[in-house]
Amino acid sequence: MRKVNILFVVIFFSVLLFIPVWSAVQPEREFIRSERRRAAAFPVLSFAGILNREVMDGVEDYARDQVVFRDGFRAWKAFALKDMLFMKENNGLYQVGDGIYRLEYPFNKEKTVRAAKKFSGIAKQYFPKADVYYSVIPDKNYFVAGENGYPEMDYGSLFSAMRENMTGMSYIDITGMLETGDYYRTDLHWKQEEITDTADFLLEAMGKDVNGTEAEDYEECVKYDSYYGSYASQSGWRVKPDMIRCLTNPVIESAVVTDYEKKAKIPVYAREVLSEDAVSMDEYDVYLSGAKALLTLENPTNPDGGELVLFRDSFGSSIAPLLLKGYSKITMIDLRYVMMEYAARMVELPEQCDVLFLYNTQILNHSDSLR
DSSP states (O other): OHHHHHHHHHHHHHHHHHHHHHHHHSOOOSEEGGGTEEOOOOOOOOHHHHHTTHHHHHHHHHHHHHOTTHHHHHHHHHHIIIIISOOSOBTTEEEETTEEEEOOOSOOHHHHHHHHHHHHHHHHHHOTTSEEEEEEEOOTHHHHTGGGTOOOOOHHHHHHHHHHHSTTOEEOOOGGGOOGGGBOTTSSSBOGGGOHHHHHHHHHHTTOOOOOOOGGGSEEEEEEEEEOOHHHHHHOOOOOOEEEEEEEOHHHHHOEEEETTTTEEEOSBOGGGGSTTOSOSOGGGGBTTSOOSEEEEEOTTOTTSOEEEEEEOTTHHHHHHHHGGGOSEEEEEOTTTSOHHHHHHHSOOOSSOEEEEEEEHHHHHTGGGOO
8 A cells, every 4th residue: 555655646746747847848839729829928037027926927827828738638627617517618608519609698788789879870971872781690699598598698689779779771680591500510600601591681681683592503612621619719628620611603703802901902712821830820710811900802793783881790701702792892891990980091982882780799799899
């Protein structure tokens, strides 16, 4: 028995010594791709920083990010909380089947009304002669939270608040077009290959005479089978990856995309973000290069199609190419990254056009992100 105790002590202290030594000699991590963020940098040493604990806190963050087996430790913690302690959520995330969801509640009426009034003000000031529409993209909880015993937002109140405050606009209800399978299992976003019917529904609601285009009529130009979305990285759970598919057709292939931040032309699909050495932390950035304040998409195959001004969040990146067949030009404005006053100076806004405000419920419920 004494030998066994000695053996355990030796193993214990060996592990205590092994982990920090290996962590110290391994190459420094600049990115933690499994968590989609930069690793904490070693703090700048200063006497003042030592006195107020800034340096010590920085060293602690740095050491925690550089420790070996970090991903394994996170996975074991997530497993223990869910499968051993039977906790129903981890870091605000929960699982139903093989999908991961983020708790989104309660309904914040003040923030939702703020967003609606902002949109209404923009429409009245900048688009008095345009046909203006709005649509709300439900987050994944809309389909699963309540029936699986998780707290859910009062979606009815959110939709009512939008209707009451989005004056002078036509509402396009797309909730009936969507279901759980239209979203990535490990992320909040919808799949482009599953929303071709939703894109056609929006176009028809805005008066565009388009033939219903089934997903089979598109060609698959990009396929990536190792996509771990933001929910997978935040939860620490070991799950199967999603697959990213990008669709194309003659309209998308001939599209001309202008990025007003870079003042340059960019591709519809940024294939480089799917490479192993990509700088981007999110493979969903393959769609129109991710977060962009101002973009225009031009369709040379339809010179008489008119223009659409699309106010959008990240969901708009994957649906905009599918909407392009109905227009000559789409101007995309993301109010999270640019104020409307500045956008109006950067791009030419047509008087006669269609305008669509397309935002998901999480943005509306937390509208402080809108400038």
